[in-house]
Amino acid sequence: KQEVTQIPxxxxxxxxxxxxLNCSFTDSAxxxxxxxxxxxxxxxxxxxxxxxxxxxxxxGRLNASLDKSSGRSTLYIAASQPGDSATYLCAAxxxxxxxxxxxxxxxxxxx
Amino acid sequence: DAGVIQSPRHEVTEMGQEVTLRxxxxxxxxxxxWYRQTMMRGLxxxxxxxxxxxxxxxxxPEDRFSAKMPNASFSTLKIQPSEPRDSAVYFCASSWAxxxxxxxxxxxxxxxx
Numbered sequence: 001k002q003e004v005t006q007i008p009x010x011x012x013x014x015x016x017x018x019x020x021l022n023c024s025f026t027d028s029a030x031x032x033x034x035x036x037x038x039x040x041x042x043x044x045x046x047x048x049x050x051x052x053x054x055x056x057x058x059x060g061r062l063n064a065s066l067d068k069s070s071g072r073s074t075l076y077i078a079a080s081q082p083g084d085s086a087t088y089l090c091a092a093x094x095x096x097x098x099x100x101x102x103x104x105x106x107x108x109x110x111x
Numbered sequence: 112d113a114g115v116i117q118s119p120r121h122e123v124t125e126m127g128q129e130v131t132l133r134x135x136x137x138x139x140x141x142x143x144x145w146y147r148q149t150m151m152r153g154l155x156x157x158x159x160x161x162x163x164x165x166x167x168x169x170x171x172p173e174d175r176f177s178a179k180m181p182n183a184s185f186s187t188l189k190i191q192p193s194e195p196r197d198s199a200v201y202f203c204a205s206s207w208a209x210x211x212x213x214x215x216x217x218x219x220x221x222x223x224x
Contacts, residue, residue, distance in 0.1 A: 031210040043115075043202055043215035044154075089154065093210035098167060099144065101154040 002027045004092050006102035013080055014110050021075040021105045023090035028068045034091045035064050035075050038104070044089065048075070080109045115216035117203050123222045129191040132219045135184055136205030144213065145178055145188050146202040154202075160186065161209065193223045 003026045013019050023033070032051050036044040048064040050057045050073070056065040063076040073090055089104040116135040124130055136143050145157040158168040163180045171178070175194070180186040190197055200220050204213040 034212070036215075043217045044204075044213075046212045046214065049212050091213075096167065097142075097159055097161075097209045098169075099146075099156045099159075099210070099213075103153040 002030075002092055002094060002098070002100040004090060004100045004102040006088075006090060006105050008105060009103070010106040010108075012108040012110060015080060015082060017080050017109075018076070018078050019080055019107070021077070021088050021107070023073040023075070023092075023102055025071045025073075025092045025100070027092075027094065028071055029094055030068065030092045031095050031097075032093060033064070033066050033073045034093070035062075035073075036089045036091065038087045038089060040086075047088075077107075080107075082109045082111050085109050115203055115205055115214055117201075117216035117219050119219060120217060121220050121222075123224065124193055125224050126194055127192045128223075129189065130193045130197075130221060130223075132188040132201050132203075132221070134186045134188070134203030134216060136186070136203070137214055138184065139207070140205035140214070141183075141208050142206045142211070143180060143186050144204045144206075145186070146204065147199045148202060148218070149199045157188070190221075193221075195223045197221060198223050 034049045035047045048057045050066040061078040087104040087106045091101045093099045118133045143160040148154045157170045158178045160180045178188045200218045202218045204215045206213045
């Protein structure tokens with residue numbers, strides 16, 4: 001069974017700082033790698049999806065990379081803002097459409 | 112589009128009662144997923160439908176849980192009888208196809224006393 005780990009579990013940074021969130025997975029037979037954001041009491045919002053054949057994907061201040069061989073993905077957030085405060089989760093679905101989520105990184109950006 | 116709609120948003124019930132959670136996926140999406148989220152276990156996939164057909168229900172915890180998708184615009188997750196350990200937030204998500212980008216509903220917070 002796929003195991004997805006996210007480190008750190010919590011992160012607190014001052015506004016304006018660039019930061020990196022990490023996601024690792026044990027089975028490299030993934031279909032894609034997805035990053036989500038979850039605000040307290042809300043559902044998940046999709047941020048980025050990297051196909052298994054891709055190396056990275058960018059959206060605004062967010063950049064996600066994927067290294068299947070090492071079982072790692074990173075989410076880079078540039079010039080962090082207080083509005084970025086949320087829990088960030090990664091998911092690694094396999095070709096059988098089984099979704100495995102990490103436990104998330106809780107991010108706090110201090111004004 | 113209104114996004115994925117779930118009802119009720121909150122449900123409080125007593126142990127042994129039947130609970131039915133409802134989901135309306137985004138129009139045109141072919142895949143629907145039910146998840147459960149708890150502090151202890153995180154987000155777990157319970158069941159996945161494709162074109163209204165259950166494809167993978169290996170995540171359904173036990174026979175007390177059942178899910179149906181009678182048509183492309185409606186799905187239910189039923190727990191009968193409910194137990195306190197079923198207390199969690201249940202999410203429904205839909206996508207155009209399989210492991211494509213998923214769109215989540217707001218969730219149903221279930222409390223079983």
